[in-house]
Amino acid sequence: MSPGSDEDPASLEPRRRGRWRIVALVLVPFAAFALLLAASLGRDPRALPSELVGRPAPTFALRSLQGDVTVGLADLRGQVVVVNFWASWCRECRDEHPALDAAWNRYRERGVVFVGVLFEDAVRDGLAFADELGMDWPLVNDAGSRSAIAYGVFGVPETFVIGRDGSVVAKRVGPVDYPWLTDRIEDALHA
Numbered sequence: 001m002s003p004g005s006d007e008d009p010a011s012l013e014p015r016r017r018g019r020w021r022i023v024a025l026v027l028v029p030f031a032a033f034a035l036l037l038a039a040s041l042g043r044d045p046r047a048l049p050s051e052l053v054g055r056p057a058p059t060f061a062l063r064s065l066q067g068d069v070t071v072g073l074a075d076l077r078g079q080v081v082v083v084n085f086w087a088s089w090c091r092e093c094r095d096e097h098p099a100l101d102a103a104w105n106r107y108r109e110r111g112v113v114f115v116g117v118l119f120e121d122a123v124r125d126g127l128a129f130a131d132e133l134g135m136d137w138p139l140v141n142d143a144g145s146r147s148a149i150a151y152g153v154f155g156v157p158e159t160f161v162i163g164r165d166g167s168v169v170a171k172r173v174g175p176v177d178y179p180w181l182t183d184r185i186e187d188a189l190h191a
Contacts, residue, residue: 050171051152057083057162058150062117062140065127071115071140073162080112080188081162082181085148087121088129090156096175097133103181104137112185117142119156163188 052058061072073081084100086093104114114137118126123141130139142148151160161170161184169191170184 050168052160052168053171055168056166057081057160057168058147060117060140060142060147060150062142062147065118065123065130065139065141067123071138073115073166076113076115077166078164080107080164080185082112082114082185083117083151083160083162084114084176085117085119085142085151085153085156085158087119087156088125089121092175093129093157094133096157096177097135099176099178099181100137101134102178103185106182107185108137110189112189114138115140117147119148119153120145161185161188163191165191 057073059073061070061074063070073083082100082103100114104112108114116130116135116137116139118139118141126139126141129135145153151158155173157175159172159176159181160168161181163169169188172180
């Protein structure tokens with residue numbers, strides 16, 4: 001109570017409680033949001049399950065980087081297909097290349113097809129990258145990122161293994177390693 005005020009201290013109590021309620025109504029949701037955000041930041045995005053696993057793979061028909069042929073997923077039905085989204089500016093794409101190359105060389109004669117999908121990159125840069133690393137599996141351009149959107153790609157590299165029946169059997173966010181890739185291909189071959 002201020003000097004010279006005629007207000008009774010007991011009458012000020014309801015106003016104080018009302019102010020604290022307003023503060024609580026603002027702070028409680030903010031604190032809950034902060035806790036939720038903190039918990040989510042600690043999770044590895046690679047651990048998130050894909051909605052596509054177990055479902056038919058989104059189809060595509062994309063032009064090769066050279067522009068001379070179209071590679072269509074429907075045309076590859078009956079084969080195990082590894083779809084790898086990559087870009088020349090992607091450091092992890094460079095890191096995963098030896099695993100992809102080794103698996104390609106191991107399985108290409110067994111009816112497994114690799115398709116490298118260039119993601120948000122210039123075709124000339126993709127061709128230079130592919131030439132430098134010796135990528136000799138089919139490489140296609142996803143102009144407009146329509147296929148990446150259909151697959152739910154939010155960055156590169158991302159890799160999908162598609163079974164002979166056309167359904168997605170596995171997805172990997174981030175660089176693949178040889179054991180992961182060969183295990184998923186073997187599972188798809190023996191399904």
